[in-house]
Amino acid sequence: MPEIPLSIYFLFPSSVFILIVGAYLFWKKRNIATVIFFAASLLQFFWMLSTLILWQSVSFGVLSLKYPLVIKLLSLSVFLVPAFLYHFSLEFCHVK
DSSP states (O other), X not given: OXXXXXXXXXXXXXXXXHHHHHXXXXXXXXXXXXXXXXXXXXXXXXXXHHHHHHHHHEETTEEOOSOHHHHHHXXXXXXXXXXXXXXXXXXXXXXX
């Protein structure tokens, strides 16, 4: 079984930390910028979770997924993160 790179294990705690920061900002100060930041942090958390699940499900070059639909849905967050970060930067900088 291939070893999971150490960097994958470092990405997951950092995504949990970003999710906590996003949830805290969402809880304390609710405006459009914090809602978008919370959505981006949630998507980034799902992206790292799907990466971790994907690395753990690979064995000897053959993909054996236990939950293929979950992986496909969670990997959609990869495509949504840049859009949410773009809208967050527009709201944060008050660009019209």
